[in-house]
Amino acid sequence: MNILLIYFTGTYHTRYLTDRLAERFEREGHAVTRHEFFGESGCKTEGFDLVGIGYPIHGFNSPMVFNRFLRGLTFGRGQPYFLYKNSGETFAVNNASSRVIKRLMRKKGAVLRGEYHFVLPYNIHFPYQPDFVRELLYYDSKLTEVLIFDLTHERTRLIRSNFWYDLASFFVSVQKIGGPVNSFLYRADPDRCRRCGLCAKRCPTRNITLREDGLPRFRHRCAMCMRCSFCCPADAISIGFLQGWKVNGEYHLDRVPQGPPERPYITDQSRGFYACFPRTYREIEAAFSEVCRLKEEAGEPLPELERPQSAPFAGEAREEEPASLPGKL
Numbered sequence: 001m002n003i004l005l006i007y008f009t010g011t012y013h014t015r016y017l018t019d020r021l022a023e024r025f026e027r028e029g030h031a032v033t034r035h036e037f038f039g040e041s042g043c044k045t046e047g048f049d050l051v052g053i054g055y056p057i058h059g060f061n062s063p064m065v066f067n068r069f070l071r072g073l074t075f076g077r078g079q080p081y082f083l084y085k086n087s088g089e090t091f092a093v094n095n096a097s098s099r100v101i102k103r104l105m106r107k108k109g110a111v112l113r114g115e116y117h118f119v120l121p122y123n124i125h126f127p128y129q130p131d132f133v134r135e136l137l138y139y140d141s142k143l144t145e146v147l148i149f150d151l152t153h154e155r156t157r158l159i160r161s162n163f164w165y166d167l168a169s170f171f172v173s174v175q176k177i178g179g180p181v182n183s184f185l186y187r188a189d190p191d192r193c194r195r196c197g198l199c200a201k202r203c204p205t206r207n208i209t210l211r212e213d214g215l216p217r218f219r220h221r222c223a224m225c226m227r228c229s230f231c232c233p234a235d236a237i238s239i240g241f242l243q244g245w246k247v248n249g250e251y252h253l254d255r256v257p258q259g260p261p262e263r264p265y266i267t268d269q270s271r272g273f274y275a276c277f278p279r280t281y282r283e284i285e286a287a288f289s290e291v292c293r294l295k296e297e298a299g300e301p302l303p304e305l306e307r308p309q310s311a312p313f314a315g316e317a318r319e320e321e322p323a324s325l326p327g328k329l
C-alpha cells in the first residue's frame with residue numbers, strides 16, 4: 001500500500017507515534033509518506049491507498065487549527081482513512097474527540113477504516129513519572145501491532161462515542177477560543193530569555209515573531225500546543241491562564257527503555273486520576289491477544305514489540321535542540 005500519514009503535533013508525541021507507525025508499515029513492505037502540519041494550507045493527498053490522520057487530544061477534541069487544515073484538503077470519494085489520536089489519559093469523553101474530523105471526512109466521502117487511541121504522557125497539568133511513561137509506551141507498542149494487523153487485513157476497529165460524550169466534547173470545545181485569547185497573556189521573561197529564537201522557529205502556527213532585540217512577540221493564532229514553553233531552554237515563557245499547568249522539558253520518548261517497568265505502575269487498585277488506566281490496558285491486552293491468535297492460526301510470525309532506540313525523528317532536525325533541556329527523563 002501507499003500510505004499517507006498527516007498529523008499535527010505540539011510537543012512531538014504525535015510525531016513520535018507517527019514515526020513508530022511509519023516504521024512498522026514500512027517493515028510490512030508498505031510505502032509511507034509523512035506530512036506534519038506546520039502552518040501551511042494544503043498537502044497532496046491523491047494517489048494514496050490509505051490515509052492516517054494523527055492528532056493530540058486537546059480538551060476532548062482535535063486541535064481546531066488541524067480541523068481547519070483538514071477541511072481544506074481534497075480526498076477522493078471512497079478514500080479509506082484511519083485515525084490515530086493520543087492523549088494523557090483515557091477518560092471516556094475522549095471517545096468523542098474525533099467527532100469534527102469524522103464529520104468533515106464523511107462530507108468528503110472518505111471511509112473510516114479504524115480509530116486508535118494511544119496514551120502518551122501529559123504535556124499539560126503535571127509531568128508523568130519515568131516508569132509510568134515506560135508502561136504507557138509498552139501498551140502503545142501493543143496497540144501499534146493491533147493497528148498494523150487490522151489495517152493490513154481489512155479489519156475495521158472503531159471507537160464508539162455516545163450522545164453524552166459528544167455533548168461534553170462539544171461544550172469543552174469552547175476551549176478553542178482559549179488559544180487566541182490566551183495569546184494576549186503569553187510573555188517571555190526578558191531577564192531569562194537567551195534570544196535563541198527556538199520558540200519562533202518551532203511554533204507550528206507561526207504565531208511567534210522575534211523583535212529586533214531578539215525577544216519573542218506572540219501573535220493571536222496560538223493553538224495552545226505548549227511547544228514553545230516545553231522547548232524553551234531557559235524556561236522563559238509564561239503561558240497565561242495555563243501557567244499553573246505548565247509542564248516543561250521533553251520526555252525523550254525515543255530513549256525510554258523497552259518493555260514494561262519492573263513493577264507495574266498502574267494496578268487494579270489504582271484510584272482517582274489513575275482509575276481509568278486498568279480498563280484501557282485490559283482492552284489493549286485483549287485486542288493484542290486476539291491479533292496474536294489470528295496470526296498464529298494464519299501461520300504468520302508473532303508481533304515483536306521492540307522499538308528502535310534513539311531512532312531519528314522526521315521533520316525538524318534534532319540537533320537544533322539545545323544540549324540541556326530542563327528534562328525529566
Ligand SMILES: Cc1cc2nc3c(=O)[nH]c(=O)nc-3n(C[C@H](O)[C@H](O)[C@H](O)COP(=O)(O)O)c2cc1C
Pocket residue numbers: 008009010011012013014015055056057058059060061086087088089090091094120121122123124224225226
Ligand atoms: C491545551 C491542551 C489540552 C489537552 N487536553 C487533553 C484532554 O482533554 N485529554 C487528555 O487526555 N489529554 C489532553 N492533553 C494532553 C495531550 O493530549 C497529550 O500530552 C499529548 O500526548 C500531546 O501530544 P503532542 O505532543 O503531539 O501535542 C491536552 C494538552 C494540551 C496542550
Ligand code: SF4
Pocket residue numbers: 188192193194195196197198199200214215216231232233234235236237
Ligand atoms: S526559546 Fe526561550 S530563550 Fe529562546 S528566544 Fe524563545 S523565549 Fe527566549
Ligand code: SF4
Pocket residue numbers: 202203204205206207208218221222223224225226227228229
Ligand atoms: S505560541 Fe506556543 S503554544 Fe501557541 S501555537 Fe505557537 S508554539 Fe504552540
